[in-house]
Amino acid sequence: MAKVLIKSVTISNKGSAHHGKVVDVLVSGGEIKKIGKVTEEVKTTINGKGMILSSGWVDMRAWLADPGLEHKEDLESSRLAAADGGFTHVTALPNNQPVTQTKNDVAYIKGGNAGSLVQLHPIAAVTLGAKGEDLTEMIDLHTAGAIAFSDGLKPIWHSDILLKSLQYLQKFDGLLIDRPEDIHLNMFGVMNEGVESTMLGMKGMPNLSEDLIIQRNLSILAYSGGRLHLTCLSTEKSVALIKEARKKGLNVTCDIASYQPLLDDSALEGFDTSFKVNPPLRIQADNKALIKGLQDGTIDVIVSNHIPHDEECKKLEFDLADFGITSLQTVASNLSALSEKVDMHLLIEKVTTNPRNLLGLDAATIEEGAEADLTLFDPNAKWKLNSSSNKSKSVNSPYFNQELKGKAIAVFNNGQASVSSI
Template identity: 50%
Template sequence: MKILIRSAEIIAPNSQLNGQRRDIWIENGIIKNIANAGELPTTEAHRVYKDEALKVSAGWVDMRALAKDPGLEHQEDLYTVRDAAAAGGFTEIALLPNTHPFTQTKESIIYAKTKGNTHAVTVHPMAGVTIDGKGKDLTEMIDLHMAGAIAFTDGIKPVWHSDILVKTLQYLQTFNGLLINRPEDTLLTQFGNMHEGITSTMLGLKGIPAIAEEMMIARDLRFLEYAGGKIHFSTISTAKAVQLIRQAKHKGLKVSCDIAAHQIAFDDTALLEFDTNLKVNPPFRSQADIAALWEGLADNTIDAIVSDHNPLDIESKKLEFDLAEFGITGLETAFALINTYNKILSVSDMVEKLAIRPRQILQLPVPAIEEGQVANLTLFSTELEWTYLEKNIRSKSLNSPFIGQTFKGKPLAIINNGKIA
């Protein structure tokens, strides 16, 4: 297929073409020609992308999505998660291991990599650190790494066992593997439903205290100093968490972190109406926490932005608030959320956190927008206004508080694996 991207602004922070408008000719998945805007003819192109506000960058990578396949395919499968990712502008996604059965064997890694692999979106399965995610016995991480596991995590569960965490940091150093941990002291958060504060007290809901996240980060950083290796904290949410990681980076520890895109959209007061689609973990925090997250994004304490895509059926959400499950769909709205609420990041900054840093953390090559290179691209607009409508949702599940909301900024297409979506 021959594709012409007409007069697009190239967003490539480390390239001389960054910020310049160019025509890009792609043939059979390869960038064949990059020319001045308006120079390349449209006559031979099978498809032409053209818009005054059109931008193009290296394809985006989501470091945290849950596909529910195998086990709960009625909520999401490996085909529909790719469709949702493409709609959100992601050419590659890293999948959490919280499937049924848990992703902890070579066969499960191969299954995730191959089912639906003719799609434009590439899947990178992550494998469990512990058997069944219970935090007690280590998986065969070297075998899983050789089978294609891109990182190791217990996913929606933290690695709570101190000895297991230390051994994991040591073990992964043998092949430069990455530990991804979601920081939460589950003894402090059990039965919790939302951020612990004035609003939770008013609503009579058990709170999830910020200290439950912060103490686990402090613990893990101390173990990182002791054992060596590297760790990535996923979906941090508090001001103190940002501060702790900032200090650790200044000390030279090999630490990185991300936030979920939806975390900046609401504070805890949004739960006054008991909308279960707003029940997420980590919970929506205070305005002071949100301000700290923006500061962390601006000074690169926070390395990446993730979708934290967790599709759930209506039976899991249409319940009393304290009985509903945690989770939100996020692949299709992640960029739109950040762009709509953004007051501090440049377009290059957003691309850095969606495309560049995730790859560096996961040790994936960063696609270059150069002649002769394989096309792995996201086409997007930061100006286009659009409404997130139920009829257009690609995920199988509808557990999103953003249905009906108008956003500014939208992915328009992805090109990857020689395909367009």
């Protein structure tokens, strides 16, 4: 990797003695060579004024669709989109064809990591086929390199499976990830249940479908012990339940999708399927609770919830379209918008330190001599996600062709660097 000099950049890395300081940073050969005042002239120099340099961002929830559905996304396009979005590490949900449930499946996802800037970490399925019925061989999958366990896009609907999984994973301190949803309460639902769904004449998905499962999960966690991470929270009560559980000493963590507190169900008035997500966009009261959860630390992590789809799955009547947004490249813009209400350094922790701790990844401290696993982020950069800048194979984003504020300018990892053309 050629030398890259970042001038006058703000460090956001609590483990570093340089946290909060404005310094020059010289990166060369995959290593942080110097921090402070650097006078050396190098070919690639970035004016980092107003930018933030942190450890490389980590996404705890992305569906990469490979193997089996490569027309939506593949491992190569996923890495390109992730690097452009500021991520050096991405966890891959197991809902491929076949589902990630064998040692060979895990090896396939990890196979390209040695020569890649972006490291992909497979999340293995909890149940065979992610059907919620029979447990996978989780010890073998852990040994093979699975970083966590989840049925991914599908909730763990079977209470006994949840209990046995939490007990089983304690053998190696494994992390169980579940997206709380009562699939029966949400059956045929397409958006948040409320005033907007009534006005639009569409079947709603009630807050209860999330809140009820969180209550169940927390009760089972209290009974079984173990480590539980609840993903993609969306309701006010969800946040309150997690906060109360923490006071009782339960080992539970949680995340939200970066777009969730920024959009509400009024966005669906135009029947734009780009806004069709699960959990659905809720109301302002829920969004305010999510913001408060970010501020007070109840919400540990921010994820992309990247779910790419081809046009055949999205350009349909609203009730027939698939759920999901392609979002690896727009998390940075969402963080910029969220920073109007939440301290930016706190937001950065939720895509760096916190997910690294939960997944057992290296801390990536910003110090001289350390390996360069870094993300350079400009909260004020203006750009557009369009056909020329899009790195994903899919275009199902409500932000497509809009001017956005906030962009990852460069990423460094595994002896490699990628610098944005902006």
